Amino acid sequence: MKNILIIGCGLIGSSILRAVNQKKMFRNIFILEKSKKNISIIKKLNIKCKIIKNIKNISVNFDLIIFCTPMSQYSNVILKINKLITKKTIVTDVGSTKELSFINVKKKLKKNTTWIPSHPITGSEVSGPKYGNKNLFKNKWCVLIKEKNFNKLHLLKLKSFWKKLGSKVILMNSKQHDVIFSITSHLPHLIAYNLVKTATDFEKNKKHNLIKFSAGGLRDFSRIAASNEIMWRDIFFNNKKNMILAIDLFIKNLNSFKQDINLKKNKQIIKKLIKTKKVRKQIILLKQDVNKPDFGR
């Protein structure tokens, strides 16, 4: 492929930039980025690329256009880049929810364009190009969304793109995607935010200084709860339907734990606690984490 346009050059966008540059995957790399701070960081990377602030003056045939902005910005940007899309252009994004964002995108997108959504499972609590890394995608899952009437050739090419970046590619439809990640990622983030909120509410009410004792558990949640607020608002709103179901199931289970504690139901609680331990073993077997104890960092 010859020309790539990366729209938004934060953590993910700048990691793609670093990776495609190192692997010499494109002849020309274009970046659409507004933030002065981000632009100044990207310039310091000394990567041969063209940074565009205003898309109006551009006339290039792109092979790949990849959206790496917060999902709430997609609609606005699409209207500006429609004129750059040819039949040859593969359009994708890296957003964390797929069903609703996909429907919204379709409304604005030039007709007969195939937008094949991607979701590299590579996030962190930090954001911005400062933290980008050419190996960010290495050995990580990248979900590609395969809907009806997808363009087979484009899908093959996009698959090969992510594989070159080191990802393990898996296909699913947007419905499946949003259900699975509501549980493995979106609910955990909301729960982390909610736990930190509960701790601060408590500190305020009881006037106890408790943050300094957070090494006992709260610390780990606070890391996740330091993630980018725009990105996570977009995720929660876009995956609303599944979030509500996940929250309800979570509260149902928590009330059951509450009852076990209140009535000191020994057998029930031990059974539950042992069961969750087994999940940890599965996660390590599946190489989603390493089997290394954590005593604080």
Place this chain on the structure above:
Amino acid sequence: MKNILIIGCGLIGSSILRAVNQKKMFRNIFILEKSKKNISIIKKLNIKCKIIKNIKNISVNFDLIIFCTPMSQYSNVILKINKLITKKTIVTDVGSTKELSFINVKKKLKKNTTWIPSHPITGSEVSGPKYGNKNLFKNKWCVLIKEKNFNKLHLLKLKSFWKKLGSKVILMNSKQHDVIFSITSHLPHLIAYNLVKTATDFEKNKKHNLIKFSAGGLRDFSRIAASNEIMWRDIFFNNKKNMILAIDLFIKNLNSFKQDINLKKNKQIIKKLIKTKKVRKQIILLKQDVNKPDFGR
């Protein structure tokens, strides 16, 4: 001090053993341990200590007796060690809750003994002497419980004991302790268990294979939810009153988040998400964690 008795030689007990041995803090180290597996690991450490399986045959004047068993075993063990307690003996434990365990202990304990509870904030998801470490307590908080009519000399000596192990000692009463740690440690653990339980329930209901995508958030919770089930059942039951209050506050906040998501309340949710980010900064300032992004291990 001359003689120490460490009761239960798991993660914490064996870490105390390693530390007091290295610092030559006692002339004689005694270990009360039943588990054959633990004994075999301790023997391999080549530390000069006497391992006791049956307390009946022992007659030593101990300067320090330290309970490192699960809290539910305290009552049984106390009855056996009462005869070893003299006026000089300092008795303490390392359990994670204080109010209720303290009341139960007092009932069984030989009269006029001062038991000064300790709580080193040093846990991990792993347990057993295999993971012990002589530096486990270094730069970590150790809470000492100061109740009415405490023995000043004993408190000073116990303070000095933990300081020699590297801990930062802080005094509070058992009520304060249990309230603070219900939020910074006990609730986070219950929430982690509950999140993993919710994910497995979901996997079972929907027949989606989702654990393999746990790198997006669930992974971090699963580590905490792999903690020892006996220890955590004891903590949840012993700190029942505060746990119920913490769970209720957590659910109240989660329902408020649910409403924000359901009604797409943009301002409210952004405000909440930004606020929790600030807590993270506080935690890093207080050296409860390091400012290093986590991209998975």
